[in-house]
Amino acid sequence: MDIQQRYNSALRLLKKYNQAHLLNFFNQLDDAGKTKLLNQIDEIEFDGLNEKIEKYVKKSAPVELPKNFSAAPVYPALPKTDEQKAKYAKAIAQGQKLISSGKVAAFVVAGGQGTRLGFDGPKGDFAISPIKNKTLFRLFAEQIVAAGAKYKFEPVWYIMTSPLNHEQTLDVFKKNDFFGLKKTNVFFFQQGTEVNYSADGKILLSEKDELAASPDGHGGSLRAIYKNGAAADMKTRGIEYISYFQVDNPLINIFDPLFVGLHALDNSQMSSKALAKAHPLEKVGNFCVIDGKVTVIEYSDLSDEQAQMKNSDGSLLFSAGSIAIHIINRAFVEQLNAKGFALPYHRAVKKISHIDLSSGKKIAPEKPNGIKLETFVFDALPLAEKSIILETLRSEEFAPVKNADGADSPAVTKQMMTARAADWLKAAGVSVPVKPDGTPDCIIEMAASFALHKEDIIAKAGSVKKINSGDKLYLES
Structure with a gap:
């Protein structure tokens, strides 16, 4: 033609x-x-384009929640009963076995740029560690390498980029010799895109020969894994479980035997980690159960009254917050794509540069003028036959770096990295100087080669030199 x-x-x-x-x-x-x-x-x-435009582009009404929904059950971060202690021990053993046998792969969603951090490049290339200034990609890679050494398996890392940063990301890995991983064990693929719209439902042109488009959200990862051959590669390698995380969180525990083990023991298809919310209105998704299925309700869709509901003992009813850490069965991803599936879209009003249809000139708007649609990975949870949630501790596993200043800024993330390292050392009997407010009076950076988990330090505690106030201590093996 x-x-x-x-x-x-x-x-x-x-x-x-x-x-x-x-x-x-x-x-x-x-x-x-x-x-x-x-x-x-x-x-x-x-x-389905016209229906999508009518439902998601032209309308901005809040999501209608069902009349009846309840808080989702959550495994506590630490077992509370003898029965839980026994199950956690069994889960850890099972998780270690699955990891050691190469059944678990790392998967990072890394399509974002560092724009909000004032950084021109892929967010994964942002330097964040408190002493050595290691980038997020390097920290993840070192953890993956250390897990391979600890559990005696050859780890594989799947990395989802976007059209915005794919080539830049490849260059970063090539220049850093894949951060110590085998090149053949790092699999890159791009997420999909969604066209952008005017408020009246017209697809925008970014250039006369180009549609305005943006990445389709982390929910697009479930289709991209399948479409771009990553799932097929996993199957060839015998990988059954995907450890999903996002690129902005340097405290992530990528290969967590407890999480993997509970997921496997309970025959879950897609599992999640959760944080106990800092306060009722914290801006995180809320884990709930709707029609027997684990579901995340966005904080903006839950009324203040609902968010502040209490249990009979006075504790917060909807206390489990979503933090985008999951274990997903490869077979579940294959099943979704074989049947054909569609996640709901989330609407965002943004400033979108576009070609004016009358003059043909490029318009750079000063205020939001268009609609971007994206999907979220947690919306796949209700599609799973079984889904479990494991609570984790904020201080242990969640310090996202998102903003240049204030909350979730590099300064806060670095403080949390030092604080976790200090907590791990103190748990092993190492004395750490503290300020009057109890925070470390020193800066500590702990490489993954030194410890992946708190218990790894016990055998090494004697090798740690005395830490004085104001010290900068870098620990590695």
Whole structure:
């Protein structure tokens, strides 16, 4: 089919869906530009497009919650009964066995840029460790390598990038010799994109030969894993479980035997870690049960009254907050894609640069003017036959770096990295100087080669030199 035939076919289709404006400047393009635009139009999922626009683009009404929903059951971070202690011990043993046999792979969602941090590059290349200034990618890689050494297996790391940073991310890994991992054990793939819309449902052009589009959200990872061959690669390697995490959290425990073991023992298809919310209105998703299925309700969709509901003992009813840490069965991902699935879209009003259809000039808006749609991975939880939740401690496993200043800033994350290292040392009997407020009066950076978990330090405690106030201590093996 030549370009003119493709144009005629595209025009008929676009008219049917009220999007013919995408070809307004077609005759001004050279053949390469025409082909580029037609290829992008071919990628639009027209089936259900009008319904998507009516439901998600043109409407901004809050999500309607069912009348009856309850708090989701959660395994506590520390076992509270003899029965739980026995199950946790069994789970740890099972998790260690699965990890050691190469059944668990690391998977990081790393499609974001460091823009909010004032950093020009992939967020994973942002330097964050308190002494050595290691990047997020390096910290994760060192943990993966250390897990391979501890559990005696060859670890595999799957990395989802986006069109915004794919080539940059590849360059980072090449320049750093894949951070000590085998090149063949690092699998890169890109997430999908979603076109952007005007408020009245028209797809925007970012250039005369290009549709305005943005990454489709971390929910797109479940389709991208399958579409880009990662799931098939996992199957070939015998990998059954995917340890899912996001690129902004340097405290992540990637290979957690307890989490993996509980997930496997309970025959869960997709499991989650949760934090006890700091306060009722903390801006995290809330784990709930709706129609017998674990579901996350966004903080913005839960009324203040609902968020502050209490149990009979005075504790917070909806206390479990979602932090985007999951174990997902590879077979579950395959099952979803084989059947065909669609996660709900989440609507965001953003400033979107676009081509003015009248003048043909590029417009850089000063205020939000368009709609971006994305999907969230936690919306797959209700699709699982079984889903469990394990509480984790904020100080142990959650210090995301998102903002240049204030909450979730590099300064806060570095403090939390030092605080966790200090807690681990103190638990092993090492004296750590503290300030009057109880925080460490020193800076400590602990490499994954020194300890992956708190108990790893016990045998090494005697080798740690005395720590004085104001010291900077870097620990590695």
